[in-house]
Amino acid sequence: MTGERGSEQGSPVRNGAGPGQEGRQPPVIAIVGPTGSGKSDLAVRMALELDGEIINADSMQFYRGMDIGTAKITAEERKGVPHHLLDTLDVTDEASVSDFQRESRAAIADIHRRGRRAILAGGSGLYIRAALDVLEFPGTEPAIRQRLEHDLEVSGLAPLRTRLELVDPVSAARLGDARRVVRALEVHELTGRPFSSFMPVREYFQPAVQIGLEVDRELLRERLAARVHRMVSSGLLDEVRRLDSLGLRRGRTASRALGYAQFLRVLDGEADEEQAAEETIVATRQFARRQLTWFRADPRIHWLDWQDPDLVAKALTLCG
Template structure:
């Protein structure tokens, strides 16, 4: 009799909460391997500014879907879904446990949930991008408000607005109609790290200062030479946008640090809002000295 496949484990929560560390501890305890679900850690060379887990911190645990894109390439949720599911299937086929770790909420859901992605049409997208370049985002947002008010109220930046309009033109359906129900694609256990918000605020500030000391500006300079500005996804990463302004002489390092801290804290709040909306997540105290064994006990 063939043994049942164990559930996928997902470690989620806001940036700076210790997801990578817990994922490694679980992998060591459960004979597992880690699958990255942080969109910015897909990029080669984006190490300091994304707090990418180092080889030493991985403690010999195999990590998948790190360093899979150049900074000029655009990250795709649908591409990630295919890659992540293939990696998870391979890990399980070898008798190991798959542990998804990351704070990019839609990417986590793409790996775990029943979620179909509409196709793309480069010609439609190029036309919409040209319209945005010529007249700004306001007319496109107004158009989206007419055909898909749910998405219009939820999407902020030009890339997402253009994507929503592309999907509507391509399918005749609102982009919002493609959001999934909370139904797993395969058995899964989600573990969320419950944080003290004030302590997290301080930790995030300290982490940004540490990134600067480690050489964040030099990293951004190297990636700028590799085409960072031309990457639609990578160029928007926290810290990288702000330190490109330093290279351009539009801000000094102190300003970039403060802007990065503020943006990171705002991002962490959005992550908490996203994950708190999912009732399937089991929340654990991020500072519990028994965090790892308690998390392992929930993994089935």
Template structure:
């Protein structure tokens, strides 16, 4: 299968559609916020016209009150991959949610959950704060304690330890594909991406982002655990509450989106299996399609292993915003 990855705003959706047309494929969404019905403007969700007749899967599968689940996504994505391949098509994963991409591609085990244990830990957080929970995690899983910053993830790590007797860190994935795959990453010029992300947020505002947030708020957006934290939606909920204005919310969204893009780049650069292509290379589609052909060359992983980074290149051909 094929995966198109990279930071938000780099043009993943367009490349995925072009590859699908070139290879006879169908696209599987791996952007966790595009799972939500009605979250269209703020997630830059690809429109029907932009899909150019290519079937797209795992868009608009959740209400905003529902919580996105990586394990559920893994099951759905792998069932779709098997179905697409059984019909003689190519499955093309597209998205920037790093853990979701790895859940679809890699050998990755997800421990179960227990609502009662989760509620008890959340009650402890409410009464005593995060410090005692972090101290407990440091005692049983110092690796996770050093990696996890927010209370929600600390609770999850403690829940897993209670249920399995294994540290949460022992479930972290190795870089081993569950089936043959090619990952194509979009290299970006960071300054150009910063400018593009600002323009994109301005376009979202002009296209009615505040009205979209207002409509979703009436549909229970704040009741969800995942959707109300989405970029743009969290900032514009403050406008509805009178805590901010549209201009400030737009600026806050730009800052948060740029920070998110940096985190995405850090995540994907750490994977030496990714083939990096310039986001504005006029031959981008042809080069990407060649990588997906039998006998295509393996990525040069030596430098990535040594440095943990991938050089960002300047491109020439303008691309879209996803």
């Protein structure tokens, strides 16, 4: 993901597996679930059993130097298993789902070509779907975007929403924030198609198995709080200070990451570390709930108890 494009931007992508391709490759394995549920650990344990390699699908772990606050898996924790798409972006870059789709699929193809198993691991739902599902991305046109953003600045969001209701009522009912309304209007003007027509369908691009980690929600709440406190004691504020000197605030994606946004306020004198930690805990718990809602909507996911002593064995059975 080398470009600085928005998460819904990119060139048109045609998603065909190609004649006979599906019959020649093993299913891609995806380990999904809420933050803090143990996805990285399970992925490593399965990779060791299956001679596999792991592809990161956590959008904030693309960023170099964002280690403590993203709970990025360490070299020791990887246990020698190759990991792909970690540390690929500077904090000033903007993560792009379309870039991830291209690069994750290239990594999957390369891993399979070498006779190994590809394992996706992460909680960024749209990124998982971009790698696994039939999904195309519309292009972008800066001149159209700039004109729409000017209209937004001059007239506010309401007139843009009214325009969107006329050309794409599905998106108008679903989208709330100004950035995405502008994007939907841009796509319609550029392609002549409603933005909603580009939404993913639940159809795998190539054979896949998704394994979800079923959590005890109260235990997860406690675990997330403890994890944030460990991040703070491990030097999260110093990490944010160092990344701030590298342009963290200019990064539209990285600057909004859980923990980083809150601890930038500490640097600005707007909060102390204790306040920032509590704000991060609340935001992380809310994020975990949204992740569960997203993944629960996909009936293809096989859910396994995150604390089952036979978790690895059961997961391997699902993968054939």
